[in-house]
Amino acid sequence: MQDCLFCKIVKREIPADIVFEDDEVLAFNDINPQAPTHILVIPKRHIATLNDIEEPDQALVGKLPRVAARLAAERGFADAGYRVVMNCNDQGGQTVYHVHMHLMGGRRFTWPAG
Numbered sequence: 001m002q003d004c005l006f007c008k009i010v011k012r013e014i015p016a017d018i019v020f021e022d023d024e025v026l027a028f029n030d031i032n033p034q035a036p037t038h039i040l041v042i043p044k045r046h047i048a049t050l051n052d053i054e055e056p057d058q059a060l061v062g063k064l065p066r067v068a069a070r071l072a073a074e075r076g077f078a079d080a081g082y083r084v085v086m087n088c089n090d091q092g093g094q095t096v097y098h099v100h101m102h103l104m105g106g107r108r109f110t111w112p113a114g
């Protein structure tokens with residue numbers, strides 16, 4: 001996807017503070033952090049929204065929470081707890097249309113969120 005911000009980060013066309021990478025997944029610090037740790041975990045392959053995940057994508061998307069949990073463990077807050085969020089479309093608060101999982105940790109979260 002030529003105009004996708006996160007595809008450009010994958011291709012290193014725009015900079016990001018990358019904290020994890022493998023052949024299928026990239027993770028980088030959110031530019032506008034909502035917690036002491038706020039990382040975005042994305043599939044390298046472009047999938048626009050949760051609604052666009054198809055059967056063959058399941059294993060790839062399933063890697064996102066595993067990478068998030070690993071990053072949480074590395075940062076020492078896996079046992080204390082953390083929050084992951086995936087926003088879908090306008091009313092869900094999605095602003096970048098490339099599937100991503102927010103990993104937020106290092107503070108207490110309340111529920112329900114606003």
Ligand code: AMP
Pocket residue numbers: 005016028029030031032033040086087093094095096097
């Ligand atoms: P969402 O609103 O769920 O689509 O989340 C998009 C997230 O991407 C927001 O938390 C933004 O702060 C973050 N973001 C936007 N541009 C960048 C960027 N260039 N590098 C890192 N994070 C970004």
Ligand code: ZN
Pocket residue numbers: 001004005006007008045046047097098
């Ligand atoms: Zn993309």
